[in-house]
Amino acid sequence: MLRYLYTLLYILAAPLLCVRWVYKSFKPPQYREPLRERFGIVSKESSESIWFHAVSMGESNAAIAIIKSLLDKFPDLNIIVTTTTPTGARQIHNGLGDKVKHHYSPCDLPGTIKRFIRRARPKLLVIMETELWPNWLHHLKSSQIPVILANGRLSERSAQKYEKICSLSKEMMDAFVKVLAVNNQDAERFQRIGLTSDKAIVTGNIKFDINIPQFSDHEYYPVWKGRTVWIAASTHKGEDELVLKAHQLICEQVPEACLILVPRHPERFESVARLISDSGLSMARRSQPDSWDEGAQVLLGDTMGEMMKAFNISDITWVGGSFAEIGGHNPIEPAVLAKPVLTGPYIFNFNEIFGELIAAGGAQMVQNESELADKIVELMKTPELAHGMGQKALQVIERNRGALDKTVSVIEQYL
Template sequence: MTRTLYSLFFTLCMPLVLLRLLLRARKAPAYARRWHERLGLGGDLRPDGIWVHAVSVGETIAAAPMVRALLERYPQLPVTITCMTPTGSEQIRKLFGDRVGHAYLPYDLPWLQGRFISRLRPRIGVIMETELWPNMVHEAKAANVPLVLANARLSERSARGYQRVAWLVRPMFAALDWVAVQTQAEAQRFARLGVDQSAMSITGSIKFDLQPDPIVLEQAASLRGLWGDRPVWIAASTHGGEDEQVIAAHREVLALHPDALLILVPRHPERFSDVARLLESANLKFIRRSSGEIPMRADQVLLGDSMGELLMFYACSDAAFVGGSLIAHGGHNYLEPAALGLPIISGPHSFNFTEISELLEGAGALQRVQNQAELAGAVAHFLAEPKVARQAGAAGLSVVRDNQGALERLLEGIAVRLDRDAGIDSRH
């Protein structure tokens, strides 16, 4: 009955949902395309195989090593990846091309999810992190599709939000076949929301298993070589209200390091032009990555207005600020710069990655700042003291290496659920 009320409410809200999609399409035209997939129609679905759902870019990148391993271990099973955003869609095609099927996940109405599941007929569903929807889970279970929540994370803040609608989400969490959770603290939160302890394992985060692509590292070295011998720092995955602080901090850094280059990478593509205007207003000389130009000595900022190049930008840098943390967004993936041996700077808000940020901070790999002035000071210090920067970067790299192995544990758990279905064997 509770899910019925949720579905009724969702149905009544559909005009607003579609209006929001239309409004988003004004800044990001890709939202206006492929609407039929959001209604459970069309898409490149590859039935009778493995279904992976990764909501957007970050989850897709995190899922990539798992997907590659699944393609290798189960060559007889096609893989279909769904997402919710155009940037996620673009990332899927960039990473995998035609090796996987791909479509947008339909809106969470029972008849749309039922249509999608009946067309895809997955042997198993692997949902990344916490991208769960009540009707999606219900329709999958009704079709006897085992569901795995992979690399599962749940902040205290998100857990409190779920508790407010416990009447709706407890059956959803209880229906999961297996939850591969990152930490003990998160396991306790999932348990309070209805996940049975017997259906849960603490596997760690597969983001620790990030292995930078040698080709990306070669591209970064080549690009950095064209910029000359100058200090470079990156502000990655920044948000509105944060770019202004980063730009102001860079002006302070330039006072101490006149030849410093900032790589500024906004989180959302629809904000690229807005950030370009902020740079113009600040009278900073910048170029766009999309122009294909090489930063000259006089250029002070490289605006990273491209998709899928964040790891390469990190590899070009001497120090990294991870965005979403100077504002109350909760931070982004700290392990990408850590895996590349960079000293990391974060704002005070890292609740989306509490355990990971605290682990890195405790090891001396991450420095926390409260505001623009402290950000400028931290960047200037790392640029002025390469030995200190290298020590912090080495500490972060050690944290990453010491915590690897989650991917293999996740793959073993998926294999158990797949083997139950028609005795499928993986090829090791």
């Protein structure tokens, strides 16, 4: 019953969704071309496919790791990947090239998903993390197509919301053949909203299995060689002002300090550039080499897919989405590079990872821009302390590796 009500509401909202997609086509323009794909109009497959779905960048990276491992063993697999955002699409294209076919994800209407199934011919769907679409799951189950949730995460806040619609949640959970949870807490939450215990497997977090890329020294911004650099990564609206205030406080005590500021979403690059200019801090832009200056106090990271390069030249990292009530972002990338990790108080999307990093001494929480500035100054003035934090963060990563092999092993059973 709830699914029918949900579908009715979705149909009523569909015109607004179309307006939204058209509006977003102007920034960034990658949204314009796939409108037909949002309604399941994709190229017809001549053979059965394995369908992976990832929302954006983080989920796409995890999907890429799984797909590469599968293709190493089964090079003839026909793999389709859908993403919700252009950021995720870009990650798939950069990471896999023409080894897979990419489409934008179909919206959750019965006719749309049935059309997509007919054209894409999936024999298995692997959903990354926590994408629960009622009509997708209902019609895949009706078509006897197994669905696996990989790297499954469910925060306590989300679990409580799903418990309020328990009948619909249970119907969605019944569609999965396996849920591969990142830890015991997530597995328990999935069972609370209707998953049967025999379908829950704790495999760990694939993101811990990230390969450490090789970079040349200061490849991201070579003119800062020898400078002390901190990074504010994946910032959201309202956080950039706080970060810039923190940097001004830092520069009062460490005048040579440098900041890399990387907004989470590319459509905010220009507005953040204006904020930096208005702050009085001198700025360079990663996308504009003619602006590069050794004396720049702030480097705006206005390119995509280069976060690891930015982390690589940073001495200290602060992970965004944690001063705003976003819930934080994944701290594994800086930790795998042995960087000390700082975060704001809102980390409910990554409680377990941050909890382990903080307990091990590889990360620390700060409550506001003043505390952020004080901690960064402390780490800049005592590099041995920063180095020790980074090593402890890396040790947490090493202890948690192995999820990728476990995940691939389960998926192989359904190929």
